[in-house]
Amino acid sequence: xxxxNLITLGIVTTLLAGLLTGCAGKAAEDADGKAAKxxxxxxxxxxxxxELYEAYNVEFAKYWKEKTDxxxxxxxxxxxxxxxxxxxxxxxxxxxxxxxxxxxxxxIEEAGLIEAGWQSEFGNxxxxxxxxxxxxxxxxxxxQLTDWDDLVAGGVGIITPNPKTSGGxxxxxxxxxxxxxxxxxxxxxxxxxxxxxxxxxxxxxxSGARGATTTFVxxxxxxxxxxxxxxxxxxxxxxxxxxxxxxxxISILAxxxxxxxxxxxxxxxxxxxxxxxxEYLYSDVGQRIAGENYxxxxxxxxxxxxxxxxxxxxxxxxxxxxxxxxxxxxQAAHFDDGGTFDRIYDGETQE
Amino acid sequence: MNRKNKKEPRAVKNLLILLSIxxxxxxxxxxxxxxxxxxxxxxxxxxxxxxxxxxxxxxLILTAEATVAAVIVNTVFGLFAAWxxxxxxxxxxxxxTVLIDIxxxxxxxxxxxxxxxxxxxxxWAKGILEALDMKIVFAVPGIILGTIxxxxxxxxxxxxxxxxxxxxxxxxxxxxMGAGAFRIFRKITFPQIKWAFLYGIVLCTxxxxxxFGAVSVLSGHLRGKTVTLPLQVEILxxxxxxxxxxxxxxxxxxxxxxxxxxxNVIEHQMKKAGGKV
Amino acid sequence: xxxxxxxxxxxxxxxxxxxTLTLLSLIVLIPMASLVINASSMGFSTFWETVTDxxxxxxxxxxxxxxxxxAVVNAVFGVILAWVLVRYDFPFKRFLDGLIELPFALPTxxxxxxxxxxxxxxxxxxxFLGQLGIKVAYTRIGIxxxxxxxxxxxxVRTIQPVLEDMDSQYEEAADVLGAGRARxxxxxxxxxxxxxxxxxxxxxxxxxxxxYGSVVFIAGNMPxxxxxxxxxxxxxxxxxxxxxxxxxxxxxxAFAFLILFAINSLQIYYNKFTKQ
Numbered sequence: 001x002x003x004x005n006l007i008t009l010g011i012v013t014t015l016l017a018g019l020l021t022g023c024a025g026k027a028a029e030d031a032d033g034k035a036a037k038x039x040x041x042x043x044x045x046x047x048x049x050x051e052l053y054e055a056y057n058v059e060f061a062k063y064w065k066e067k068t069d070x071x072x073x074x075x076x077x078x079x080x081x082x083x084x085x086x087x088x089x090x091x092x093x094x095x096x097x098x099x100x101x102x103x104x105x106x107x108i109e110e111a112g113l114i115e116a117g118w119q120s121e122f123g124n125x126x127x128x129x130x131x132x133x134x135x136x137x138x139x140x141x142x143x144q145l146t147d148w149d150d151l152v153a154g155g156v157g158i159i160t161p162n163p164k165t166s167g168g169x170x171x172x173x174x175x176x177x178x179x180x181x182x183x184x185x186x187x188x189x190x191x192x193x194x195x196x197x198x199x200x201x202x203x204x205x206x207s208g209a210r211g212a213t214t215t216f217v218x219x220x221x222x223x224x225x226x227x228x229x230x231x232x233x234x235x236x237x238x239x240x241x242x243x244x245x246x247x248x249x250i251s252i253l254a255x256x257x258x259x260x261x262x263x264x265x266x267x268x269x270x271x272x273x274x275x276x277x278x279e280y281l282y283s284d285v286g287q288r289i290a291g292e293n294y295x296x297x298x299x300x301x302x303x304x305x306x307x308x309x310x311x312x313x314x315x316x317x318x319x320x321x322x323x324x325x326x327x328x329x330x331q332a333a334h335f336d337d338g339g340t341f342d343r344i345y346d347g348e349t350q351e
Numbered sequence: 352m353n354r355k356n357k358k359e360p361r362a363v364k365n366l367l368i369l370l371s372i373x374x375x376x377x378x379x380x381x382x383x384x385x386x387x388x389x390x391x392x393x394x395x396x397x398x399x400x401x402x403x404x405x406x407x408x409x410x411l412i413l414t415a416e417a418t419v420a421a422v423i424v425n426t427v428f429g430l431f432a433a434w435x436x437x438x439x440x441x442x443x444x445x446x447x448t449v450l451i452d453i454x455x456x457x458x459x460x461x462x463x464x465x466x467x468x469x470x471x472x473x474x475w476a477k478g479i480l481e482a483l484d485m486k487i488v489f490a491v492p493g494i495i496l497g498t499i500x501x502x503x504x505x506x507x508x509x510x511x512x513x514x515x516x517x518x519x520x521x522x523x524x525x526x527x528m529g530a531g532a533f534r535i536f537r538k539i540t541f542p543q544i545k546w547a548f549l550y551g552i553v554l555c556t557x558x559x560x561x562x563f564g565a566v567s568v569l570s571g572h573l574r575g576k577t578v579t580l581p582l583q584v585e586i587l588x589x590x591x592x593x594x595x596x597x598x599x600x601x602x603x604x605x606x607x608x609x610x611x612x613x614x615n616v617i618e619h620q621m622k623k624a625g626g627k628v
Numbered sequence: 629x630x631x632x633x634x635x636x637x638x639x640x641x642x643x644x645x646x647x648t649l650t651l652l653s654l655i656v657l658i659p660m661a662s663l664v665i666n667a668s669s670m671g672f673s674t675f676w677e678t679v680t681d682x683x684x685x686x687x688x689x690x691x692x693x694x695x696x697x698x699a700v701v702n703a704v705f706g707v708i709l710a711w712v713l714v715r716y717d718f719p720f721k722r723f724l725d726g727l728i729e730l731p732f733a734l735p736t737x738x739x740x741x742x743x744x745x746x747x748x749x750x751x752x753x754x755x756f757l758g759q760l761g762i763k764v765a766y767t768r769i770g771i772x773x774x775x776x777x778x779x780x781x782x783x784v785r786t787i788q789p790v791l792e793d794m795d796s797q798y799e800e801a802a803d804v805l806g807a808g809r810a811r812x813x814x815x816x817x818x819x820x821x822x823x824x825x826x827x828x829x830x831x832x833x834x835x836x837x838x839x840y841g842s843v844v845f846i847a848g849n850m851p852x853x854x855x856x857x858x859x860x861x862x863x864x865x866x867x868x869x870x871x872x873x874x875x876x877x878x879x880x881x882a883f884a885f886l887i888l889f890a891i892n893s894l895q896i897y898y899n900k901f902t903k904q
Contacts, residue, residue: 042573047589077572078586082866084572089868091472092489092571107868111473162849164863204766205849207859210589214741214845218593219765220750234591336867337681345851346682363809364716371712372724374705378777379727381752382742386734389745424651431647438638439645445896447648449888453656455831456884458838458858459736460865461663461877468662468870475662500655508831512824513789515899523637532640547789554785557732563841564736581735588737600738607733611726 038071041270041277044094046081046167046256047210048231052293053098059285060277072273080208081167088113088261095265095274098258100167102319103327105259118259125320127255128281129295132316133175135246136216136225136232143223147249148179152197157222159204161212163335168209168254170335172226174324175252177334178317182250196344217243228254229310230294253316256295386604389597401587401598409575410583411602413491417498417566417579418559424499425555429506433544434536436507437514438522448511454503459564462500466493466569489571494579497565502555509551510544517543545621553614557607667878670871678875687857687876692883694768694856695836698775702832703825706783710821713784714791728785731778736841743774744846766848771856774842779832786828790821823895830891834884 045053057074064072077084077092081100088094089111097114099105102125108114119126137145143156151158161169176198177191184190203222206212209231216225217235224246227235232245258278265271280286287297291306303312317323324330334340391398401407432451436444454462469476470487480487487493525535541548563581570577572586580603588596667675678684712718713725731739747754748765757764764770794817802812840858848854857880864873 044571048591050586050590075576076574078574078589079567079572080589080866082868086865086868087489087568087571089472090467090488091470091474091477092573162863165859165866167866202850203848205851207844207849207862208589210591211845213591214593215744215748218741219744219748221748221766231591238591238593331867337872342683360809367708367712368716368718371705371709372718372720374709375724375727377753378773378780379724379730381746382734382739382777383727383730385742385745386738389742424655428648428651428655431644432652435641435644435648439636439641441641441645445889445892447652448892449885450652450656452831452834452888453660453881453885456834456838456888457881458840458861458877460840460858460861461838461881464865464873464877465659465663468666469659475665496655500659503655508827509786509789512786512827513793515823515895516790516793516820519638526638532638532644535638536640543793544789546792550785550789553729554732554781557729557781561733561735581737584735584738588741597738600734603733603735603738604730607729608726610733611729615722615726 038073039270039273040073040075041095041274042075042077042093043096043098043277044077044084044088044092045098046084046100047078047208048228048234049098049256049293050076050078052289052295055293056281056286056289059289060280063280063285064273064276067276070273072277074277082165093264093268094261095268095270096258096260096278098256098278100254100256101170101327102255102257103170103331104167105257106327108259108261113261113263114259115262119257121260122258122278123282124298125255126257126259128258128278128286128298129256129290130298131229131254131256131295132247132251132314133172133226133254134229134232134251135248136227136235137223137244137246139242139244141244141246145224145246148176148198149183151176151201151224152194156201156224157203158198158201158224158226159206159212159216159222160202160226161209162205162207163341165207166209166212168228168231169212169226170330171228171252171254173334173341174319174330175226175248175250175317178252178321178323179248179250181323192340192343195340199344229296233294233309247311247314250315250317253318255319383604386597386600389594390601392597393594397594398598398601401595402602404595406575406578407580407583407599407602410578410580410599413494413578414560414580416491417495417562418556420495421498421502421559422552422555425502425506426552428503429508429510429551430548432507433510433514434540436511438519438540451504451507454500455508459501459562460568462565463497463568466496466500466565488569489573490577493569494566494577497569498559498562501562501565502559505555505558506548506551509547509554513544513547514540546618549614549617553610556610560603560606663874663878663881666870667874670875674871675875678872679879683851683855684857684860684876686852687855687860688879688883690768690771690853690855691837691857691880694771694775695833695839698772698779698836699829699833701772701776702779702783703829706780706787706828706832707821707825709780709784710787710791714788728781731780736778736839737845739777740774740842740845743777743842744770747773747846765846766850766854768854770846770848771843771854774846775836775839778839778842779836782832782835783825783828786824786831787821790824791817794820819898822898826891826895830888833887837880837884837887 043053053076061072064070081104085099085104085107088097088108097105097108102119105114105118109116109118135145145151145156160172163169163173176195180191180194184194204215206215209228212225213227213231213235215221217239236243236245258281260274260278265274284302287299287302291297291302294309296310297303319330320326332339436448467488468474470480487496521539522535525539561581566579567582567585570582572578572582578586580599584596584599587599713721744765745751747770749755749758749763754764764773798816799812802816838858843856844859847856849859857876861873861876864876
């Protein structure tokens with residue numbers, strides 16, 4: 001009987017040990033992978049940038065090979081912007097981050113992984129490409145929605161994700177706010193009233209931009225989807241002829257910024273290639289790839305090439321305008337607990 | 352399989368069957384139809400393309416690894432835990448039982464978060480891992496650990512009710528006659544629990560394959576490295592690749608069917624060998 | 629866990645308990661402790677404020693109400709399904725039996741998207757129900773449907789093995805003695821499957837409480853109406869508020885723990901009761 005016990009214990013210990021050595025083995029393998037001739041970097045990005053970076057990574061590898069004779073492999077990671085930022089804070093070793101909003105990168109900075117001043121490290125506020133918020137409506141625009149004030153009319157169903165759980169949706173909210181601010185001449189009460197009406201028309205508050213698109217496109221809910229311009233184009237591509245894009249009179253300049261994760265590149269010795277990787281996004285090649293994937297190139301001349309796609313005349317508010325005062329202030333005023341978004345819903349506790 | 356006791360009035364029997372079929376049809380068959388329909392919506396060519404994608408293959412391998420690890424660890428744990436809880440008297444047994452269930456009670460997001468808070472950059476065990484040159488979260492071990500965690504109670508949970516229903520008389524008699532623990536387990540207990548054990552393994556496998564929440568938090572979504580099949584589905588979906596996402600989901604459905612076939616074969620063999628169930 | 633004074637009849641207590649506790653600690657307890665450690669650093673008043681916020685309270689309510697309803701539905705249909713699958717033969721039985729695990733194998737998000745597709749007012753079932761004036765997707769009924777979906781395997785698969793192994797001699801004896809089927813079911817069969825049913829119910833309930841992936845798609849997520857507690861946890865995380873997320877998670881965990889504990893106590897009570 002004693003022997004039997006020992007055998008069982010043996011089996012269990014072996015299993016556990018096997019599991020642990022398995023882990024150690026994997027780690028060692030990764031360390032050996034970095035030969036001098038080849039280099040590997042990780043780009044932690046957000047959701048709908050896969051095709052952009054898939055194309056860009058090929059071009060960059062070519063460029064880098066030519067310049068330094070080194071093979072570079074870029075491992076991509078995509079997910080919700082906030083979630084991705086969190087994973088970097090929690091230990092996901094990204095060399096570069098290319099996220100949906102500055103707030104998420106600032107959070108990584110606050111965790112001590114990115115040095116302050118990242119926003120001026122690259123051109124155009126470290127946003128190599130931009131986008132804006134547009135309306136996606138059903139073919140023929142049956143409800144004749146042309147600007148923000150059409151959205152608060154009775155009987156209009158709006159689909160937009162929850163700004164609490166979706167970084168992208170915060171741009172939607174702020175775009176509407178920018179309109180209201182202009183329309184009501186900075187009158188806080190009227191702006192809030194407008195926002196309340198707007199969100200009363202929201203039928204479904206999905207947790208992410210992609211979920212909202214599914215709700216609107218696949219499940220046929222609502223009359224209008226508030227979406228990033230590039231995502232609206234992706235939906236049009238997936239369902240040709242079924243939807244139209246309406247650009248409102250005023251919207252917000254959505255700047256998805258990029259940054260080098262200083263502590264990781266210093267640790268791995270990849271600063272040089274990581275910097276080149278982000279800089280090359282501003283090259284003509286990089287800018288065109290962005291344009292082809294429905295992001296607005298920051299380079300004005302390249303942007304002109306895409307003027308059939310983008311309404312370049314659109315009036316755009318920016319997050320750094322006095323109205324919002326940068327992400328830290330905007331986040332605190334609107335989206336933190338007790339902010340304007342919470343107040344919109346607080347009034348209607350009773351159904 | 353069918354017994355002699357077919358004594359219910361025919362009407363009751365038919366009603367129950369009808370109710371079951373209706374319920375399963377609405378709750379399970381229709382969603383399945385939606386998944387397969389969406390997967391094939393853009394034609395078979397695209398479907399094959401999606402499921403033979405290089406990254407999908409890598410995700411499949413990782414999912415298989417994590418599932419096998421989860422089944423092994425949970426089998427060991429499940430057998431020992433169920434045996435301990437039902438065969439011995441000790442204090443705070445109830446507490447132990449509830450502790451085992453905790454992984455079910457936790458939201459998968461939180462299940463992922465606890466490992467981040469333990470092994471991540473902000474975790475307290477970070478120093479130990481660095482000293483050992485090990486990486487757990489945002490690497491393969493984290494995914495395996497997360498999968499084990501969410502499926503942890505499955506096997507013990509299946510076995511315990513059966514053992515409770517059976518009572519300990521036979522085991523105790525055997526013990527009095529001087530049989531050792533392992534012998535008692537093999538000769539008396541195991542034949543009683545083999546069905547529950549089998550179901551436990553099947554459930555554990557299915558859940559391990561499909562686990563999404565915890566793994567999503569722990570993975571870092573590094574394409575080709577730490578992406579499991581469910582994560583691959585999520586990624587494809589998020590990039591507006593609706594059809595491909597459902598195509599990859601259908602792989603999981605097929606895998607579930609394969610598990611079912613294996614289970615049926617085992618069931619059949621055991622019945623042939625064992626005579627009475 | 630101390631060994632009780634009374635000597636164990638069956639040998640092997642030490643090693644069984646040893647293995648059980650070691651694995652439990654390594655995989656569950658130690659990581660869980662991190663959650664408590666993290667939450668304890670936030671101070672009681674902030675903790676209390678976070679977990680009793682109006683919107684969070686509404687979240688608990690929606691989660692508990694829907695999870696409980698779903699678990700009851702699952703318990704009722706679970707017994708019927710297990711019974712039918714074990715006792716009767718009918719066409720496609722093998723196929724239907726095999727589908728029971730589907731909710732586990734399908735990633736929760738896929739399940740959520742598929743269910744929403746079915747039940748939205750443009751969907752196959754939703755369209756039909758809509759004509760009857762029932763709106764499922766983006767309401768609490770939708771949440772319940774998603775929770776029923778993910779919980780099915782728990783009840784069915786815990787009861788099935790017990791029914792398979794059940795000794796039919798008592799049933800036969802009762803039958804010979806002339807007891808009616810209903811009487812036989814409630815007096816003889818039901819007590820046998822009760823522990824399994826309670827377990828399955830508890831597990832389905834606990835799982836539904838924590839479920840996120842499949843519910844968010846069908847829920848509509850309107851604050852105070854269809855916003856579940858796990859979504860609020862996600863919201864906190866998205867604002868990099870680990871403490872807040874942790875606090876809500878702990879409260880949800882406490883609910884689940886209490887429910888499981890109560891079910892366990894009930895089971896022990898029944899066991900004693902039936903033995904006497």
